[in-house]
Amino acid sequence: xxERRGSSTGKDLHVLCYEHHTEMLLECRSEPADTFLYACxxxxxxxxxxxxxGYFIEPQNxxxxxxxxxxxxxxxxxxxxxxLAEVQRERxxxxxxxxxxxxAIRTNGEISSTAASYG
Numbered sequence: 001x002x003e004r005r006g007s008s009t010g011k012d013l014h015v016l017c018y019e020h021h022t023e024m025l026l027e028c029r030s031e032p033a034d035t036f037l038y039a040c041x042x043x044x045x046x047x048x049x050x051x052x053x054g055y056f057i058e059p060q061n062x063x064x065x066x067x068x069x070x071x072x073x074x075x076x077x078x079x080x081x082x083x084l085a086e087v088q089r090e091r092x093x094x095x096x097x098x099x100x101x102x103x104a105i106r107t108n109g110e111i112s113s114t115a116a117s118y119g
Contacts, residue, residue: 013026013036013083013098015038015049015084015085016086016087017040017045017047017084018047018055018084019040019042020042020045020047021084022040022041022042023041024039024040024041024047024048024049025038025039025040025041026038027039027048036100037049037050037051038050038083049083051100052080054071054072054081055071055081055083056070073097075099075101075102075104075106076104077099077102078099078101078102078104080099080100080101080102082098082099082100082106083097083098083100084096084097085097085105094108095107095108
């Protein structure tokens with residue numbers, strides 16, 4: 001049995017597009033089993049999230065050699081790039097970021113190792 005690092009799998013991450021704040025879709029690709037690729041479902045949006053590299057814009061022509069990395073909120077525990085997990089309409093500046101590896105959360109600069117209020 002292969003050991004799984006961290007507490008998250010690709011199917012239980014709820015990654016939001018940092019542009020549209022909508023949940024991104026898990027894409028099926030022949031990548032290593034411990035990395036997951038998400039894509040924004042909004043028409044014309046090229047924002048992706050790769051669990052090992054963070055957010056990036058995939059060029060329209062499909063040339064992946066020039067990927068542009070976007071928000072780079074890092075987990076203070078393991079250094080992984082976190083994903084946007086929650087926004088609040090009533091507090092427009094609120095952002096909840098979550099680590100795909102250890103599930104630590106960060107909100108507007110605050111760090112927490114538990115996500116009890118997030119679920």
